[in-house]
Amino acid sequence: MAQPDERYRLTHTSQIGTVLRDLSWQKCLLTVRTRTGHQFVTSVLHMDPVNRTFIFDWCNADAERHSLMTSDENAFSGLLRGVPVNFMVGRPSATRYEDGPAFIVEFPEKLYHFQRRRHFRARTLVTKGYRCEIRNPDNSVLALDVADLSLSGVGLRSRTVGEDRLPVGTMVSRCRLDFRELGKLDIDLQVVGHWLVGNDDSAIHHYGCAFVNPDGRMENFLQRLVFSLELAHRG
CATH class of the missing domain: 2.30.110.10 (Electron Transport, Fmn-binding Protein; Chain A)
Structure with a gap:
């Protein structure tokens, strides 16, 4: 196999x-x-x-x-x-x-x-520093890097936020996606996948997250974001 x-x-x-x-x-x-x-x-x-x-x-x-x-x-x-x-x-x-x-x-x-993707997924440039901020009930914040984006979800990665902090199935209300010069977006999401790349001190946690009921305004903004990210990546 x-x-x-x-x-x-x-x-x-x-x-x-x-x-x-x-x-x-x-x-x-x-x-x-x-x-x-x-x-x-x-x-x-x-x-x-x-x-x-x-x-x-x-x-x-x-x-x-x-x-x-x-x-x-x-x-x-x-x-x-x-x-x-x-x-x-x-x-x-x-x-x-x-x-x-x-x-x-x-x-x-x-x-x-091997699930089929519902929408095209645009990768981000690591050097851009796009972030996802998740506010915990105690008001502390989990910060992860944005790895990719589509109309239906976002890929996140972190060296420090392990699966114990963000288990599969977790519902996150109003997390903030910060795309710096391209804008910010507050949206609900659910963690639907986790995988670990590497097995030593340099290992990186990757998370697949699905957006929960984005409205039409958010979808329009996401479309522009995905298009801008793809243009930047090709450039």
Whole structure:
């Protein structure tokens, strides 16, 4: 499997469970490749969010089934509504589902869901110093750098603001996006993704944030901002 893009990594159980449930509901076909190179096609039959397990369809071929059940690394890949999904699980067990044989296995530790972007995303120049300021209930301020901007959301980054300070799912009211000479914008947003680039003192936290109900005036301003940022980046 190709090296996945860390921007699309999901590690929260609820997010992983949602994707597995959707794979089941949509009856998506998934290719399973075992550590020894055997592969077959299956589908998710059931997802249990409490026990963090899911059930997938049985394999009748002896060699593939034996390889799967003795392998600690089994790679799943498929499409959900046309969007790639990849994840790795450990060794499954045999079970029964709706009077037929099936496999059961624990949730993957991480799952990659390569979501399509709704809108074009313009990157910012680091040297411009565009910032996002989030005011905490105690009136202290979290300051992060703006990495990119679209009509539907903003990418933020920071060396100091870790996921414990800004966990996925957080709703932020009236954060301020400061684009210096281009203007300022106060808007509500929700943190929808987090990934870490690097693993030492120079590691940078990246956050994907979606705007919450921007009005028409804000959308017009965002359109001008995105256009200006793209022109500056090309220049």
